[in-house]
Amino acid sequence: MANRLEGKVAAVTGGDQGIGRAIVERLAAEGADVALCYRSNKAGADEVAAAVQKTGRKAAAVQCDVGKVAEGQRFVDEAVRLLGRIDILVNNAGLERRADFWDVTEPDYDAVLDVNLKGPFFLTQAFVKHRMQAKSGGKVINISSVHEELPFPHFASYCASKGGIKMLTRNLSIELAPLGITINSIAPGAIETPINKKLLNDPVKLKSLLENIPLKRLGKPEDVASVAAFLASSDADYVTGTTYFVDGGLTWNYEEQ
Numbered sequence: 735m736a737n738r739l740e741g742k743v744a745a746v747t748g749g750d751q752g753i754g755r756a757i758v759e760r761l762a763a764e765g766a767d768v769a770l771c772y773r774s775n776k777a778g779a780d781e782v783a784a785a786v787q788k789t790g791r792k793a794a795a796v797q798c799d800v801g802k803v804a805e806g807q808r809f810v811d812e813a814v815r816l817l818g819r820i821d822i823l824v825n826n827a828g829l830e831r832r833a834d835f836w837d838v839t840e841p842d843y844d845a846v847l848d849v850n851l852k853g854p855f856f857l858t859q860a861f862v863k864h865r866m867q868a869k870s871g872g873k874v875i876n877i878s879s880v881h882e883e884l885p886f887p888h889f890a891s892y893c894a895s896k897g898g899i900k901m902l903t904r905n906l907s908i909e910l911a912p913l914g915i916t917i918n919s920i921a922p923g924a925i926e927t928p929i930n931k932k933l934l935n936d937p938v939k940l941k942s943l944l945e946n947i948p949l950k951r952l953g954k955p956e957d958v959a960s961v962a963a964f965l966a967s968s969d970a971d972y973v974t975g976t977t978y979f980v981d982g983g984l985t986w987n988y989e990e991q
């Protein structure tokens with residue numbers, strides 16, 4: 735494994751399972767110390783932190799609800815207190831709620847938008863203030879979704895949140911460039927994680943999804959983590975304001991029979 739992140743410190747939201755966990759482990763394997771936050775899965779978060787510490791890197795697990803602005807700010811403060819500073823912020827925590835558009839409730843809309851869009855917005859703001867104080871640049875990586883681009887019927891609030899992340903990434907790439915801060919998104923397709931539990935347990939739906947994926951397999955959390963490590967490293971110093979699709983070709987799949 736390359737040591738591209740030696741001496742760096744990363745903060746990853748939702749690092750207790752799924753894609754976030756793979757990102758924490760990959761960044762640490764490339765040399766970074768990592769702070770991760772989790773909403774309720776303390777056992778998972780402690781396990782990830784312990785696995786990182788075993789490799790000789792520092793790790794800290796912090797409980798926080800990123801949908802609440804003050805808690806996101808507290809995560810950034812705690813990460814800085816425990817690990818000295820943060821060079822890399824990964825906004826990974828996210829959730830989705832299925833409903834026909836006409837049945838979407840305000841609490842469900844708020845839950846999705848608060849965690850997927852408002853959280854990353856204000857966490858990034860706290861990170862930027864920290865980097866300004868440190869008088870140094872940094873890297874922000876947002877875990878978006880192919881649904882920043884592709885419609886997903888019955889998931890309107892999710893699509894709105896990820897579409898918002900796409901434009902936030904583009905906008906901040908311009909505003910943060912003078913500070914030496916780059917910001918990019920990763921848009922995963924169908925990745926094998928707990929968020930897709932229902933789909934993974936439905937052989938008919940799973941088969942039809944796989945038929946739509948040109949590479950003919952689901953993605954693994956590690957497929958996303960390797961791109962995150964690239965974007966976090968100096969190999970991506972000239973990359974900002976863009977989205978990397980990690981989807982096995984799903985998004986632009988079109989074939990005439």
Ligand SMILES: NC(=O)c1ccc[n+]([C@@H]2O[C@H](COP(=O)([O-])OP(=O)(O)OC[C@H]3O[C@@H](n4cnc5c(N)ncnc54)[C@H](O)[C@@H]3O)[C@@H](O)[C@H]2O)c1
Pocket residue numbers: 747748749750751752753754771772773774775798799800801826827828829849877878879880921922923924925926927928929930
């Ligand atoms: N798995 C996929 O197919 C897929 C596809 C596209 C995008 N994504 C995105 O990837 C990201 C990670 O998803 P995943 O598949 O690993 O899902 P997951 O359900 O396994 O993990 C979600 C993570 O978000 C955290 N989280 C949720 N609400 C939170 C809150 N209020 N405060 C703090 N943390 C909170 C959880 O602790 C958990 O670690 C999400 O942003 C999701 O939208 C996933």
